[in-house]
Amino acid sequence: METKEIYLESLITATPQEGRELAIKLARKSIAAIQPDSDIRKNLRSDYAQDTAQLIASSLVIATEFHTIAMANNYWK
Amino acid sequence: METKEIYLESLITATPQEGRELAIKLARKSIAAIQPDSDIRKNLRSDYAQDTAQLIASSLVIATEFHTIAMANNYWK
Amino acid sequence: METKEIYLESLITATPQEGRELAIKLARKSIAAIQPDSDIRKNLRSDYAQDTAQLIASSLVIATEFHTIAMANNYWK
Amino acid sequence: METKEIYLESLITATPQEGRELAIKLARKSIAAIQPDSDIRKNLRSDYAQDTAQLIASSLVIATEFHTIAMANNYWK
Amino acid sequence: METKEIYLESLITATPQEGRELAIKLARKSIAAIQPDSDIRKNLRSDYAQDTAQLIASSLVIATEFHTIAMANNYWK
Amino acid sequence: METKEIYLESLITATPQEGRELAIKLARKSIAAIQPDSDIRKNLRSDYAQDTAQLIASSLVIATEFHTIAMANNYWK
Numbered sequence: 018m019e020t021k022e023i024y025l026e027s028l029i030t031a032t033p034q035e036g037r038e039l040a041i042k043l044a045r046k047s048i049a050a051i052q053p054d055s056d057i058r059k060n061l062r063s064d065y066a067q068d069t070a071q072l073i074a075s076s077l078v079i080a081t082e083f084h085t086i087a088m089a090n091n092y093w094k
Numbered sequence: 095m096e097t098k099e100i101y102l103e104s105l106i107t108a109t110p111q112e113g114r115e116l117a118i119k120l121a122r123k124s125i126a127a128i129q130p131d132s133d134i135r136k137n138l139r140s141d142y143a144q145d146t147a148q149l150i151a152s153s154l155v156i157a158t159e160f161h162t163i164a165m166a167n168n169y170w171k
Numbered sequence: 172m173e174t175k176e177i178y179l180e181s182l183i184t185a186t187p188q189e190g191r192e193l194a195i196k197l198a199r200k201s202i203a204a205i206q207p208d209s210d211i212r213k214n215l216r217s218d219y220a221q222d223t224a225q226l227i228a229s230s231l232v233i234a235t236e237f238h239t240i241a242m243a244n245n246y247w248k
Numbered sequence: 249m250e251t252k253e254i255y256l257e258s259l260i261t262a263t264p265q266e267g268r269e270l271a272i273k274l275a276r277k278s279i280a281a282i283q284p285d286s287d288i289r290k291n292l293r294s295d296y297a298q299d300t301a302q303l304i305a306s307s308l309v310i311a312t313e314f315h316t317i318a319m320a321n322n323y324w325k
Numbered sequence: 326m327e328t329k330e331i332y333l334e335s336l337i338t339a340t341p342q343e344g345r346e347l348a349i350k351l352a353r354k355s356i357a358a359i360q361p362d363s364d365i366r367k368n369l370r371s372d373y374a375q376d377t378a379q380l381i382a383s384s385l386v387i388a389t390e391f392h393t394i395a396m397a398n399n400y401w402k
Numbered sequence: 403m404e405t406k407e408i409y410l411e412s413l414i415t416a417t418p419q420e421g422r423e424l425a426i427k428l429a430r431k432s433i434a435a436i437q438p439d440s441d442i443r444k445n446l447r448s449d450y451a452q453d454t455a456q457l458i459a460s461s462l463v464i465a466t467e468f469h470t471i472a473m474a475n476n477y478w479k
Contacts, residue, residue, distance in 0.1 A: 025110045028169050033410045037428075041435050043114070043160075047153035050118050052143045065146040066437045069450040073459045074150045076432035080466040081157040083428075089169035092413050092474035102187045105246050120191070120237075124230035127195050129220045142223040151227045158234040166246035179264045182323050197268075197314075201307035204272050206297045219300040228304045235311040243323035256341045259400050274345075274391075278384035281349050283374045296377040305381045312388040320400035333418045336477050351422075351468075355461035358426050360451045373454040382458045389465040397477035 028089035036090060040083035044075065105166035113167060117160035121152065182243035190244060194237035198229065259320035267321060271314035275306065336397035344398060348391035352383065413474035421475060425468035429460065 024046050030036045052058055065071035087093075101123050107113045129135055142148035164170075178200050184190045206212055219225035241247075255277050261267045283289055296302035318324075332354050338344045360366055373379035395401075409431050415421045437443055450456035472478075 023111050025114055028110055028164065029171070033413055034408050037410055037431070037435075041432070044153055044157070046114070047118070047156045048149050050114075050156075051149055051152050057144065061144065061146045061149070065150065067442065067446065068146075069446045069453075070456055070459065071147055071150055072433050072436055072446070073450065073456055073463060074147065074154070075436050076429055076463045077459070077466060078150060078153045078157050079432045079435075080429070080463050080470070081154060081161065084466065084470045085157070085161045085164045085169075087413065087470050087474065089164065089171070092470075094414070094474070100188050102191055105187055105241065106248070121230055121234070123191070124195070124233045125226050127191075127233075128226055128229050134221065138221065138223045138226070142227065145223075148224055148227055151224065151231070155227060155230045155234050158231060158238065162234070162238045162241050162246075166241065166248070177265050179268055182264055182318065183325070198307055198311070200268070201272070201310045202303050204268075204310075205303055205306050211298065215298065215300045215303070219304065222300075225301055225304055228301065228308070232304060232307045232311050235308060235315065239311070239315045239318050239323075243318065243325070254342050256345055259341055259395065260402070275384055275388070277345070278349070278387045279380050281345075281387075282380055282383050288375065292375065292377045292380070296381065299377075302378055302381055305378065305385070309381060309384045309388050312385060312392065316388070316392045316395050316400075320395065320402070331419050333422055336418055336472065337479070352461055352465070354422070355426070355464045356457050358422075358464075359457055359460050365452065369452065369454045369457070373458065376454075379455055379458055382455065382462070386458060386461045386465050389462060389469065393465070393469045393472050393477075397472065397479070 028086050030086065030090060033087070033090075033093050036086045036093070037079075037083060039086055040079045043082045043086075044078040047078070105163050107163065107167060110164070110167075110170050113163045113170070114156075114160060116163055117156045120159045120163075121155040124155070182240050184240065184244060187241070187244075187247050190240045190247070191233075191237060193240055194233045197236045197240075198232040201232070259317050261317065261321060264318070264321075264324050267317045267324070268310075268314060270317055271310045274313045274317075275309040278309070336394050338394065338398060341395070341398075341401050344394045344401070345387075345391060347394055348387045351390045352386040355386070413471050415471065415475060418472070418475075418478050421471045421478070422464075422468060424471055425464045428467045428471075429463040432463070 025043065028039070030039055048058065052061070065075065102120065107116055125135065129138070142152065179197065184193055202212065206215070219229065256274065261270055279289065283292070296306065333351065338347055356366065360369070373383065410428065415424055433443065437446070450460065
């Protein structure tokens with residue numbers, strides 16, 4: 018069902034900014050794991066990108082993924 | 095009520111990617127524990143796979159399960 | 172209001188699988204604490220078991236309870 | 249606005265079961281802090297006690313409060 | 326856009342009860358940061374204070390803020 | 403798709419208050435990553451700033467981001 022693409026080699030990133038980008042990537046890959054059809058995802062994208070409730074919910078997913086990534090990187094200290 | 099299938103032998107995985115896959119598996123097994131009828135689940139699947147709000151909510155569950163798995167694996171460092 | 176039943180003797184479980192089962196039990200006991208009438212709960216059950224949004228929300232509760240249980244068990248390492 | 253009642257003397261409890269009860273109490277006190285009128289709360293109670301989505305959301309609050317309490321008690325180990 | 330008021334001098338509080346009060350304050354200040362108009366906030370308040378779903382969601386915010394505060398205070402042990 | 407702006411140089415802040423401001427900034431940047439069109443975001447803003455459910459959801463995102471930032475700063479102790 019899921020594509021066997023390797024999208025997460027490591028949680029370690031060089032900078033906090035790259036940690037944010039990885040968090041966004043992980044959030045997107047979860048959506049793709051549940052809805053593997055990229056055409057359907059593209060159509061759905063216009064829905065949630067203009068719906069503030071869904072934008073806010075997406076940002077909670079990013080915050081949660083980033084928390085894990087920040088811990089893995091010892092907060093880039 | 096729940097099937098007595100053992101679906102979680104260990105939280106330890108070889109790679110972060112396998113950690114993501116385990117997170118997705120755990121999220122699915124929770125659904126199955128509450129709705130044990132696989133035919134009903136199959137019917138329901140078409141609902142949420144095209145509903146962005148539910149896709150986003152599912153990705154929050156995956157992020158939460160992954161957080162636990164990542165800690166268990168000391169972030170694969 | 173709440174029944175004085177002792178349903179949580181310990182967070183320690185022999186296996187990760189038993190940890191999942193405890194997480195599901197805790198999630199259910201929270202519902203029972205708020206809605207103590209088991210007949211009402213039985214009627215309500217058919218509602219959420221066929222509503223994917225609620226199944227997903229339930230799985231977030233299970234993921235959150237499991238996180239606590241996994242930490243208590245040092246991830247069964 | 250908030251009543252000056254002291255409802256949280258300590259996060260330490262003798263048993264995990266008492267930890268659950270404290271988690272439920274904290275969740276209820278948060279509601280009371282935002283809606284201090286106990287008559288209104290009593291009326292509202294019949295709403296959410298029969299609405300599974302709200303019962304599930306409440307159980308997420310309990311799980312989150314319990315996580316804090318469990319950590320405070322070093323998981324009662 | 327945000328007022329430059331300093332509302333968080335420290336996460337350290339003398340008692341757990343004061344920790345709860347700080348958690349409620351932080352939750353409110355987040356609302357004020359997004360909706361800086363206090364008249365609009367006052368009008369909106371009557372909405373959510375009688376809507377159980379929103380009361381429950383607010384209590385999740387308080388639980389999340391409190392978790393951070395409790396950790397900062399080493400659980401007041 | 404995402405702008406290549408660097409908006410997160412470090413999770414370390416001088417004060418808890420600055421930590422709150424960083425949490426709010428991160429929450430906003432997540433929205434911008436998903437909806438990069440600033441005109442659309444400006445139009446959407448009036449939606450959620452008057453919708454209490456969305457204000458509360460936003461404050462949960464801020465609480466979650468702040469938790470990570472507070473840990474990174476060892477709670478400014």
